[in-house]
Amino acid sequence: MRTGLVLDRRYEAHETGPGHPERPERIRAIRELMREYRRAGLVDVEPRLATDAELASNHAPAHVARVAATAAHARAAFDADTPVCSASYATAALAAGGYLRLLEAILAGDVDNGFAFVRPPGHHAEPDRAMGFCLFNNVAIGARWLRLRGVGRILIVDWDVHHGNGTQESFWDDPDTLYVSTHQYPFYPGTGAASEVGSRTAAGRTLNVPLPAGCGDDEYVAAFTDLIAPVAGQFRPEFVLVSAGFDADYRDPLAGMQATEAGFRAMTRVLMRLAEAHAGGRVAAILEGGYDLDALRAAVPAVLDELAGTGLRDALPSASPRSQVLAPARAAHKPFWEIPE
Ligand SMILES: [Zn+2]
Numbered sequence: 001m002r003t004g005l006v007l008d009r010r011y012e013a014h015e016t017g018p019g020h021p022e023r024p025e026r027i028r029a030i031r032e033l034m035r036e037y038r039r040a041g042l043v044d045v046e047p048r049l050a051t052d053a054e055l056a057s058n059h060a061p062a063h064v065a066r067v068a069a070t071a072a073h074a075r076a077a078f079d080a081d082t083p084v085c086s087a088s089y090a091t092a093a094l095a096a097g098g099y100l101r102l103l104e105a106i107l108a109g110d111v112d113n114g115f116a117f118v119r120p121p122g123h124h125a126e127p128d129r130a131m132g133f134c135l136f137n138n139v140a141i142g143a144r145w146l147r148l149r150g151v152g153r154i155l156i157v158d159w160d161v162h163h164g165n166g167t168q169e170s171f172w173d174d175p176d177t178l179y180v181s182t183h184q185y186p187f188y189p190g191t192g193a194a195s196e197v198g199s200r201t202a203a204g205r206t207l208n209v210p211l212p213a214g215c216g217d218d219e220y221v222a223a224f225t226d227l228i229a230p231v232a233g234q235f236r237p238e239f240v241l242v243s244a245g246f247d248a249d250y251r252d253p254l255a256g257m258q259a260t261e262a263g264f265r266a267m268t269r270v271l272m273r274l275a276e277a278h279a280g281g282r283v284a285a286i287l288e289g290g291y292d293l294d295a296l297r298a299a300v301p302a303v304l305d306e307l308a309g310t311g312l313r314d315a316l317p318s319a320s321p322r323s324q325v326l327a328p329a330r331a332a333h334k335p336f337w338e339i340p341e
Contacts (some may be wrong), residue, residue, distance in 0.1 A: 001041055001112040001113060001281070001307060001308050001309040002041045002042075002043055002110070002111040002112050002113075003041055003042055003043065003111060003112065003113055003114055003115065003304065003307045003308060004043050004044075004045040004102050004105045004106065004110070004111035004113070004114030004115075005034070005042055005043065005044055005045060005114060005115060005116075005117070006045045006047050006098040006099070006101065006102050006114070006115070006116035006117060006118060007027070007030060007031055007034060007044070007117045008046075008047050008094070008098070009027070009028075009031065010047075010091065010094055011024075011027045011091060011094065011095065011098075011117070011118050011119050012024035012027050012028060013087040013090070013091050014084070014085065014087060014088045014091035014092070014119060014120050015085040015087070015088075016083050016084075016085075016133075017075075017083050020083065021253060021254060021291035022119065022120065022121065022133040022289070022291065024119075025293060026119060026287075026290070026291070026293065026296065027117060027118075027119055029293040029296055029297060030117050030287075030296060030300060033296070033297050033300060033301070037300075037301050037304065039304075039305075039308060041308060042304075043105070043110070043111050043114075045098075045101050045102050045105050045111070045114065045116075046101065047094050047095075047097055047098030047101055047116075047118070048094070048097045048098070048100070048101055049090070049093045049094055049097045050093045050094075050096035050097035050100060050136075050141065051097075052064050052068070054096065054097070054100065054141060054145065055093065055096060055136050055141060057141060057144040057145065057148070058127060058136075058137055058140045058141045058144050058170055059125075059127050059128070059136060059137070059141075060127055060128040062128070063127065063128050063129065063130070064136075066130075067084075067088075067089050067092065067130060067135050067136065068089050070084045070086070070088060070089055071086050071087075071088075071089045071090065072086070073086060074086055078129075078130035078131060078135075079130075079131055081131070081132055081133055082130055082131055082132065082133055082134070082135070084135070088120070088135065089135075091119070091120065092120050092135040092136050093136070094118070095116075095118035095119060095120060095121075095122070095136070095138050096122070096136050096138045096141045096142075098116050098118050099116045099118065099138045099139070099141070099142045099284070099286050100141070100142060100145050102114045102115075102116045102284050102286075103142050103145060103146060103284055106282050106284055107146075107149060107151075107282075112281050112282070112309075113272075113275070113281060113282065113283040113284065113285075113307050114283075114284055114285070114307070115244070115284075115285040115286070115287075115300075115303065115304065115307065116138075116284070116285070116286045116287065117287050117300075118138065118286060118287055119287065120133055120134060120135050121133055121134050121138070121160075121245070121287065121288040121289055122134050122135075122136055122137040122138035122139055122140070122141075122166070122167075122243075122286070122288065123137060123139060123158055123160060123162075123164030123165075123166055123167050123243045123245075123288050124162070124164065124165055124166050124189060125137040125140075125166045126165065126166040126169050126170075127166075127169060127170060129166075131166075131189070132162070132165075132188065132189055133289070134166065137166045137167060137170060138286055139156055139158075139164075139167055139241050139243050139286055140156075140166065140167050140170040140171070142241055142284065142286070143156060143170075143171070143177055143241060146239055147176075151238050151239050152176055152238050153176050153177075153178070153235060153236060153237050153238050153239075154176065154177045154178070154237060154238065154239050154241065155177075155178045155180070155232050155235060155237035155239070155240045155241065155274070155279075156171070156177065156178070156179045156180065156241045156242075156243065157180045157181075157228065157232075157240065157241070157242050157243070157271060158179070158180065158181040158182070158183075158242075158243035158245075158288070159181075159182050159220070159242070159243070159244060159245065159248065159264075159267055160181075160183070160243055160244070160245025160247060160248070160288040160289050160290075161183060161184050161187075161245060161247040161248040161252065161254075161255040161257055161289065162183055162184070162187065162188055162189065162245070162247070162255070162289060163181055163183040163185070163187075163189060163190075163191050163192030163208070163210075164179070164181050164183075164243055164288075165189045165190075165191040165192070167179055167181075167243065168181070168191065168192070168196065168206055168208075171202075171205070171206070172198055172199050172202065172206065173198075173199045173201055173202050174202055174205065175198075175201060175202040175205055176205075177205060178205050178206075178207065178231070178232060178235045178237065179198075179205065179206050179207070180207040180209070180228055180231070180232065181207070181208050181209065181243075182209045182211060182220060182223050182224075182228075182248075183208075183209070183210060183211065184210075184211060184212070184213055184215075184248070184255055184256060184257055185210030185211060185212070186210075187213070187255070192208045192210055193208060193210060193328075194208050194209070194210055194328035194329045194331070194332040195328075195332055196208050197332055197333065197336070203335075203336060204333060204335070204336025204337060207227075207228070207231055207329065207333060208329060208332075209223045209227065209228070209326065209329045210328065210329070211223070211257070211325055212325060213255075213256035213257065214256060214257070214258060215257055215258065215259075215323075215325060216250070216257065216258030216259055216260070216263065217258075217259055217260055217262055217263035217266065217317070218323065219323050219325055219326075220248070220259055220263045220266070220267060221263065221266045221267075221316070221317055221318075222323050222326060223326055223329075224266065224267050224270040224271075225270060225316055225318075226326065226340070227326055227329060227330060227333075227339065228270070229270050229273075229274060230337070230338065230339055230340055231333060231337045231339065232274050233274060233277065233278070234337055234338060236278045237274065237275075237278055237279050238278070238279050238280075238282075239279050239282045239284070240271055240274060240275045240279050240282060240283045240284070241283075241284050241285075241286070242268075242271060242283065242284070242285035242286070243286060243288045244285040244286060244287060244288060244303065245287070245288035245289035245290050246264065246287075246289070246290025246292075246295050246296055246299045246300070247288075247289040247290045247291060247295075248263075249261075249264075249290065249292060249295035249298075249299060250295075251292040251294055251295040252290065252291055252292050252295055253291055253292060254289070254291055260298075260299075261298040261299045261301075261302040262302070262317065264299040264302050264303055265302040265303070265305065265306055265311070266316060266317050268285075268302070268303045268306035268307065268311075269306050269311045269312070269314070269316060270316065271283060272306055272307070272309065272311070272312055273312065276312065281309075283307065285303065285307075
């Protein structure tokens with residue numbers, strides 16, 4: 001498989017101040033890692049700036065204008081978690097635009113799949129609000145862009161340890177976008193209960209899998225193989241987008257989960273199979289959270305290995321006895337999907 005990579009030092013220009021976990025070193029660590037990680041089929045994809053019209057495909061024009069206005073200030077903040085500097089607007093536009101370039105390369109057949117290593121992240125950004133380290137919702141802007149190019153059913157899988165409230169809100173009413181999130185719950189930002197399943201016209205198109213603190217690879221693998229794969233298989237996505245945070249890793253300083261690189265590998269393998277079966281193999285991952293640099297150094301190569309397709313014929317790790325933690329999500333979605341017992 002040819003895998004497109006978006007990775008650029010300009011993503012380090014968004015400064016969040018001393019002690020902030022969402023820091024430029026995250027991208028620097030991945031750039032250093034990629035000097036060592038080499039395999040056939042990796043293709044560099046040059047990012048570009050998203051236009052204001054592209055940003056406004058998912059955001060209120062007033063929100064785009066508010067973020068743009070911060071370029072005139074050395075320091076500003078949208079909330080206590082979300083500081084910006086004069087370079088933040090341009091960096092955020094390059095994050096969204098980098099993802100669009102990756103999607104373009106996949107649609108054109110230049111690459112089969114890919115990963116955009118960008119910051120700032122996006123999944124907490126709501127249509128009219130920046131929050132939780134996020135200014136523009138990169139994955140949502142990507143889905144809007146694909147829709148304009150004729151892609152019908154789009155699957156967005158968000159395995160970041162936090163619930164992607166912004167992405168959920170963007171597609172709450174959209175029956176052609178299946179938004180799936182696994183996340184620690186209860187936890188920031190407070191949304192993501194199993195009972196949040198989408199609006200009446202899109203019921204079942206939001207699949208929240210809330211997990212208690214302390215869950216690890218077993219629970220994640222069970223969620224992906226026993227629940228997410230059957231539901232997404234019935235949805236038959238034409239394109240698979242992944243909000244790939246690495247803050248469910250056991251080393252992460254913000255969250256309380258126990259996932260390892262083996263778990264991230266298994267989740268990617270499940271999605272690769274789904275994409276092979278329904279979406280012509282089209283998978284586009286984008287970096288969300290993940291604040292421990294050693295966790296990034298371990299999990300990013302595991303995901304890239306799987307994007308190479310080498311694991312497609314290997315067995316999936318079997319989840320140990322099905323965990324009861326999936327019961328609320330199963331029950332909430334029984335009315336909408338066939339879910340194997
Ligand atoms: Zn997160």
